[in-house]
Amino acid sequence: MADRDDILNALPQTGKKARVPVPAPPLPSLTSDAMWQIFGARLEELGGRLGTLEDVEVILSRPHVIDQESATRLGRQPGGVPIWEAEVGVTTADLAVAEIGSLLISTGPGRPRMASLSPVVHVVVMPKERIVATLEEAFARLSDRSTVMITGPSRTADIEHVLVRGVHGPGDIVVVPV
Amino acid sequence: MKAKPVNHPAVEAFARQLAETTRDSVRATSVKVIESRKARLVDAFPDLEATRTQASQIKDFVLANISNLLSQLEMKCRLNGVQVHWAKDAESARKIILDICKEAAPDGGTIVKAKSMATEEIHLNKHLIDVGYNVVETDLGEFVVQIDNDTPSHIVAPIIHKNRREVAKSFEREGLGPYTESPEQLAAQARKHLRERFVEAKIGISGVNFAIAESGRLVLVENEGNSRLSTTAPDTHIAIMGLEKLLPSEADLPLFLKLLAGSATGQRMTVYTHLISGPRRKDEDDGPTAVHLVILDNGRSKVLNGPYKDILKCIRCGACSYVCPVYRQVSGHAYSHVYSGPLGAVLAPALEGIEALPELAKASTLCGACEEVCPVKIPIPRMLLQLRDEAMRKGVAENPIPWTLFTFGATSGLRWRTGLKMLPMARIAKHPLKDGWTEFRELPKKEGRDFRKWWNGRS
Ligand code: SF4
Numbered sequence: 001m002a003d004r005d006d007i008l009n010a011l012p013q014t015g016k017k018a019r020v021p022v023p024a025p026p027l028p029s030l031t032s033d034a035m036w037q038i039f040g041a042r043l044e045e046l047g048g049r050l051g052t053l054e055d056v057e058v059i060l061s062r063p064h065v066i067d068q069e070s071a072t073r074l075g076r077q078p079g080g081v082p083i084w085e086a087e088v089g090v091t092t093a094d095l096a097v098a099e100i101g102s103l104l105i106s107t108g109p110g111r112p113r114m115a116s117l118s119p120v121v122h123v124v125v126m127p128k129e130r131i132v133a134t135l136e137e138a139f140a141r142l143s144d145r146s147t148v149m150i151t152g153p154s155r156t157a158d159i160e161h162v163l164v165r166g167v168h169g170p171g172d173i174v175v176v177p178v
Numbered sequence: 179m180k181a182k183p184v185n186h187p188a189v190e191a192f193a194r195q196l197a198e199t200t201r202d203s204v205r206a207t208s209v210k211v212i213e214s215r216k217a218r219l220v221d222a223f224p225d226l227e228a229t230r231t232q233a234s235q236i237k238d239f240v241l242a243n244i245s246n247l248l249s250q251l252e253m254k255c256r257l258n259g260v261q262v263h264w265a266k267d268a269e270s271a272r273k274i275i276l277d278i279c280k281e282a283a284p285d286g287g288t289i290v291k292a293k294s295m296a297t298e299e300i301h302l303n304k305h306l307i308d309v310g311y312n313v314v315e316t317d318l319g320e321f322v323v324q325i326d327n328d329t330p331s332h333i334v335a336p337i338i339h340k341n342r343r344e345v346a347k348s349f350e351r352e353g354l355g356p357y358t359e360s361p362e363q364l365a366a367q368a369r370k371h372l373r374e375r376f377v378e379a380k381i382g383i384s385g386v387n388f389a390i391a392e393s394g395r396l397v398l399v400e401n402e403g404n405s406r407l408s409t410t411a412p413d414t415h416i417a418i419m420g421l422e423k424l425l426p427s428e429a430d431l432p433l434f435l436k437l438l439a440g441s442a443t444g445q446r447m448t449v450y451t452h453l454i455s456g457p458r459r460k461d462e463d464d465g466p467t468a469v470h471l472v473i474l475d476n477g478r479s480k481v482l483n484g485p486y487k488d489i490l491k492c493i494r495c496g497a498c499s500y501v502c503p504v505y506r507q508v509s510g511h512a513y514s515h516v517y518s519g520p521l522g523a524v525l526a527p528a529l530e531g532i533e534a535l536p537e538l539a540k541a542s543t544l545c546g547a548c549e550e551v552c553p554v555k556i557p558i559p560r561m562l563l564q565l566r567d568e569a570m571r572k573g574v575a576e577n578p579i580p581w582t583l584f585t586f587g588a589t590s591g592l593r594w595r596t597g598l599k600m601l602p603m604a605r606i607a608k609h610p611l612k613d614g615w616t617e618f619r620e621l622p623k624k625e626g627r628d629f630r631k632w633w634n635g636r637s
Contacts, residue, residue, distance in 0.1 A: 003264040003265055003266040003270055003475075004264035006266050006475075007248075007264055007266055007421065007473070007475045007479055008245050008248065008249065010475070010479035010480070010483075011244050011245040011248075011421075011479050011482060012242075012244070012245075012479075012482050012483050012487075013245060014241075014242045014243075017235075017238055017239050017242040017243070019239050019426065042446070083464075084373075084377055100436075100446045100447045101446070101447075102447055102451075107462050107463075107464075107465065108461070108462060109461040109462065109463075110463070111462075111463070112462075112463035112464045113406075113410050113462075113463075113464050113465050114410060114411070114464050117403060117406050117407060117410065118407075134432075135432040135435070135436065135447075136429075136432045139428055139429065139431055139432050140429070142428060142453070144393075144455060145455055145459070145462075146452075146453065146454050146455045146456070146465065147453045147455070148406065148450060148451065148452050148453070149447070149450070149451040149453070150449065150450060151445075151446070151447040151448065151449050151450075151451075152449055153449070154401070154402055154403040154449060154450075155401050155402070155449055156318045156319075156365060156401060156402050157335075157401075157443070158317075158318040158319035158322070158335065158336070158337055159318070159337070159340075159342050159345055159361040159364060159365070160341055160342050160361065161335075162342075162361040164361050164362050164365040166365075166369070167318055167365045167368065167369055167402045167403065167404075168316070168369060168372070168402045168403035168404045168406075168407055169402065169403025169406065169407075169449070169450065170403075
């Protein structure tokens with residue numbers, strides 16, 4: 001702990017500069033359908049897509065894990081194969097963010113972090129109402145638990161700046177608003 | 179941003195010594211990124227100028243109140259169950275991390291690492307490897323750098339200097355799979371190989387992009403998923419942050435996340451934004467059971483009290499490198515420091531003292547492109563001038579002519595002697611290029627990297 005006091009004492013004590021408030025951007029008043037349309041377009045640009053419950057049934061023929069909330073919604077058992085063997089992960093999301101095609105997913109009971117990360121396909125089944133237009137609105141409603149914001153499939157451009165999807169996380173994302 | 183040509187003979191001479199492929203890779207990638215980045219930022223922020231000013235002012239606030247904000251961060255982290263450690267220098271940081279590792283994995287084993295400049299800065303890998311840990315870089319680019327015994331050449335695009343054939347050869351050599359020039363297949367080979375490391379690792383080490391004082395939340399951004407895997411799968415997560423990486427509140431995040439993604443890669447948002455609120459809670463299914471935060475000073479408090487403090491507003495987007503005509507000619511290795519490009523030309527001597535790196539500030543045409551793109555409006559050209567002036571006044575800039583960057587290994591007595599001490603003379607004498615290039619390329623060697631292997635591997 002000696003380092004702590006040394007560091008804090010060495011830091012300049014210049015005191016307050018006025019904290020510039022971040023002005024709230026004007027909130028667009030969009031219907032949920034309009035927001036999902038924007039979201040869908042953004043997601044497609046990123047290489048993901050919107051899907052239906054029928055799509056989910058097909059996808060679930062592969063080894064999978066399902067979080068509690070999605071299992072209830074789909075009338076299935078939560079859990080599934082051991083996480084490292086799962087090819088598909090089904091989760092819910094706290095919020096979709098229309099302007100950038102992002103999903104906020106917090107952890108919690110029955111909501112394993114790895115379900116949206118380890119498999120090659122990530123399916124998100126979530127209630128239609130959980131969408132906001134802007135990132136600012138979304139962050140005003142953050143869960144206090146560890147949360148990930150996912151914006152499209154896992155990607156890398158490290159090799160010659162060529163875009164490759166699915167390098168570590170899921171290369172496919174299917175979002176199903178219900 | 180149009181590339182501004184550099185006609186200085188010394189820069190050209192240096193660039194000629196780089197492998198043709200290296201120059202082509204660096205230039206091609208730079209141009210692509212600059213174009214998409216500009217389009218994206220203008221699209222995301224109708225008034226980009228005002229946005230940059232705002233971001234800059236928030237960072238000014240952070241620097242002016244840094245000791246209060248750090249105390250607040252510490253308190254909030256503790257409440258979240260994060261164990262907070264303070265490290266005044268690299269040695270202290272390494273000791274803290276090593277002690278944590280010894281407790282979490284006393285018998286050695288695999289440590290998975292997400293890309294982190296702070297760990298590069300303290301040369302962490304080497305020390306952990308020396309005591310028997312299998313430290314694995316998991317970001318695709320950093321992984322290639324590691325298996326090639328190379329050094330990253332750009333803070334965001336570490337293998338900007340390599341082409342796919344070089345990567346393919348390395349993967350074949352390491353037994354990752356058959357030779358292929360398809361980036362998709364190369365990525366798949368890496369995924370498979372690294373997945374096994376994630377499964378076996380007991381410890382994950384990462385950096386931090388933003389630490390939120392108000393909530394104690396640690397924010398990590400990435401595109402691949404390796405950082406999330408490194409900080410989720412193992413039981414212990416160690417995060418290390420330079421003490422300036424603060425934001426006051428979560429309300430500041432949307433602005434900075436958009437600016438960082440747009441400036442770094444021209445994306446609307448990075449794929450994964452990981453907001454860490456502490457270790458796994460009792461009712462949660464997975465995640466690390468222990469999270470440690472190491473707050474690193476290592477020269478920063480000194481910088482904050484001096485004329486170059488604004489460089490600590492940097493959010494490490496790498497945009498200044500992409501637009502810098504010097505960087506584009508010489509690539510990141512020429513800076514011989516973990517922080518390269520215009521950012522590095524200020525930050526490296528600011529952290530280590532002008533006496534140690536007197537020539538770096540000359541690595542600029544002062545064209546102003548870096549300041550023009552910097553999302554937090556850091557006046558880099560002004561600081562470079564100031565550094566040159568300081569070097570002259572202290573009599574450490576032995577060569578008054580600019581553009582001697584590539585000979586600084588020879589002109590900076592301290593560094594050169596340090597280099598020589600660690601290095602058999604034969605290595606230099608035998609080398610085909612007995613000029614500036616060879617000389618400063620020896621510097622990374624003293625951190626335990628094999629220059630010769632790096633050189634031979636580049637065909
Ligand atoms: S100095 Fe500015 S442009 Fe350069 S990396 Fe830092 S934030 Fe980005």
